[in-house]
Amino acid sequence: MARTPIIVAGVVFLLIIAGCSAPTAPGPDDSTFESLPQSGLNATEIADAHITGLSAAESYIIQTEQRTVTETTNVSVIQQTESTRRIDLRANQELLVATTTQQQEAQSQSRSQSQSRSVQSTDQYYNNNGTIYVNQTQSNQSQYAIQQGQQATVNTTAQRSLIERLINTIEYRRVEQTQRGDTAVIRYELQSVTDVQNLTQTSTATVENATSTLVIDENGVIRELQLNAQFRTDRRTLRIRFATNYTQLGETTVSEPNWTDDAREASKTT
Numbered sequence: 164m165a166r167t168p169i170i171v172a173g174v175v176f177l178l179i180i181a182g183c184s185a186p187t188a189p190g191p192d193d194s195t196f197e198s199l200p201q202s203g204l205n206a207t208e209i210a211d212a213h214i215t216g217l218s219a220a221e222s223y224i225i226q227t228e229q230r231t232v233t234e235t236t237n238v239s240v241i242q243q244t245e246s247t248r249r250i251d252l253r254a255n256q257e258l259l260v261a262t263t264t265q266q267q268e269a270q271s272q273s274r275s276q277s278q279s280r281s282v283q284s285t286d287q288y289y290n291n292n293g294t295i296y297v298n299q300t301q302s303n304q305s306q307y308a309i310q311q312g313q314q315a316t317v318n319t320t321a322q323r324s325l326i327e328r329l330i331n332t333i334e335y336r337r338v339e340q341t342q343r344g345d346t347a348v349i350r351y352e353l354q355s356v357t358d359v360q361n362l363t364q365t366s367t368a369t370v371e372n373a374t375s376t377l378v379i380d381e382n383g384v385i386r387e388l389q390l391n392a393q394f395r396t397d398r399r400t401l402r403i404r405f406a407t408n409y410t411q412l413g414e415t416t417v418s419e420p421n422w423t424d425d426a427r428e429a430s431k432t433t
Contacts, residue, residue, distance in 0.1 A: 199349055199379065201337045206330035210323045212383030217322070219382065222251040222415035225407060232402040241266040249417045256417035257290040289420055296426040307422070307429035325407075326385065332362035335377050343378075348386060351377040359394065368396040384409055 217223060225248040233240045246261035266281040284301040290312065297308040335351035342348070353375035359368050373392035380386050386409050394401045 199337065202334060202354065204330050204335055204351070204377075206327040209330055209379070209383075209385070210326040212379075213326060213385045214322055216380070216382040216384035217409070217412075218252070220384070220412035221253050223412045224249050224410045224415050226410065227407040228405070230402075230404040232400075234400045234402075235398055237270045239268045249415055251415055251417045254417065255290075255292040257288075258417050258420065259286070259288045261286045287420065287422070289417075289423060291419065296420075296423045298420075298422050298426065305422075305425070307426040309426050309430040325388075328362070329375070329377075329388070329390065332356065332358040333375055335375070343380070343386065346386075347381040348378050351379070356392075363394050363396065363401065365396050368394045368401070371395055371400075384412065386410075 225246075227244070227246045227248075230241070230243040242263070242265050244261060244263045246259065248257065248259045250257045262283065262285045264281065264283045266279065268277060268279045270277045282301070284299065286300075287298040289296040289298075293312055295310040295312045297306075297310060299306045334354045334357050336354040338350050338352050340347065340349045353373060356362060356370050356373050359370050360366050362368075371393040373390070375391070376387060376389040377385065378387035388405075388407050390403060390405045392403050394403075
């Protein structure tokens with residue numbers, strides 16, 4: 164099945180990886196988080212602690228939603244991805260389900276006519292001890308495959324890339340310590356964008372408005388990371404909404420999806 168990509172006009176903002184938060188309550192004494200500063204977070208230290216905490220938990224769920232809107236005078240491009248990743252390091256299993264919608268709207272010079280097209284695709288990957296089953300669906304047609312890869316692991320490259328990029332381009336300020344369930348957390352909020360060019364990967368961008376939240380638990384795991392921002396670059400406007408949540412640490416299991424037999428059958432004919 165041939166994919167039909169939409170060409171995105173303008174700046175591409177790429178965040179690698181991705182849910183509801185548990186209710187909050189009054190937190191314990193600040194001594195729980197003596198090592199976390201009021202501001203001036205060290206990106207490498209935060210990323211190291213996050214990866215170590217996920218490895219220690221051995222299982223977790225990552226839920227991510229990302230929406231990017233790029234607008235020029237006559238063209239608007241929207242790309243939205245929602246994904247859920249379940250990881251169980253003890254069983255060497257991982258399941259990723261990601262749905263991406265791409266929409267492009269073009270308006271004539273006179274603005275009397277507009278054209279719109281949209282493409283939606285769903286990608287599913289099931290990793291069972293290094294055997295990766297693939298199910299890619301677009302326009303109600305599915306392609307299946309089996310690949311040999313690595314065992315399920317904490318994706319350190321993706322985790323570190325996202326965390327370090329945001330912390331190195333945004334100044335966060337500590338606003339409160341509280342509880343999420345039985346876990347103590349500290350919440351940081353955006354104070355300023357310090358490097359908009361690096362954040363947007365373009366040299367001409369300026370910030371029109373931006374908010375961001377970073378929630379770190381007592382084990383160093385970033386439980387929540389959100390960014391909602393609008394940028395201007397040349398003649399384009401870029402709006403970004405991104406949210407990722409880490410839940411069910413130490414409580415997550417992965418079940419084999421019901422389409423893996425189709426992948427096995429497809430692999431016999433290739």
